[in-house]
């Protein structure tokens with residue numbers, strides 16, 4: 001396990017593989033930690049340097065008091081990359097992780113050379129929705145929201161108590177700290193990257209599960225359309241976390257894109 005104090009917070013991260021190889025950086029969604037990328041990393045093999053981390057308040061990273069801003073999350077990742085000496089990378093961002101990717105690409109075009117935006121958008125949800133979520137989590141705990149969240153994360157076929165992976169990922173969600181979860185809901189509530197994402201010029205691939213209940217295909221398509229030349233693909237039989245439900249399809253699309261972007 002590796003930890004570092006950067007930008008005033010202790011982050012848990014992994015920096016795996018030959019540092020001379022192209023660096024792929026993975027940023028997670030709300031209520032998850034970096035283990036959601038296990039299958040994708042296994043399938044990608046050893047072609048890349050893999051950098052993944054738990055954003056503040058998630059996984060084994062420190063939970064500073066809520067609320068957070070998207071700028072906090074962006075600066076955390078920027079500082080972590082500086083700490084480990086990564087000076088050029090492609091960022092793979094899922095959901096709020098995709099917003100972190102967009103924010104970092106806008107802030108540091110010298111650092112982010114390509115981006116894979118997975119089940120994410122330039123703006124996710126409404127202020128009312130996030131305020132209700134913050135209130136629910138703070139008053140009743142994350143477990144009170146787990147059923148509704150799981151319906152957005154996974155397809156009905158995956159979502160059965162007989163599936164040990166489903167049970168495990170539910171535990172991952174419910175063990176997220178209240179500060180981390182509510183703090184990141186506040187960050188999502190207050191973030192709108194429409195203008196900054198429109199100004200991006202790097203290669204972008206946008207992916208989405210066909211049954212994503214949080215950032216549905218039309219929303220992800222509208223984000224891809226903001227960036228000139230961005231590719232948009234729908235992954236069959238997946239909800240909000242295709243890296244878990246359909247890792248091979250994700251890796252096939254990622255590999256083609258990274259080759260075309262000359263990032264492999």
Ligand SMILES: O=C(O)CC1=CCC(=O)O1
Pocket residue numbers: 028029030094095096097124149152188214240
């Ligand atoms: O909980 C959800 O609806 C899924 C989600 C929204 C933003 C994020 O990162 O995950």
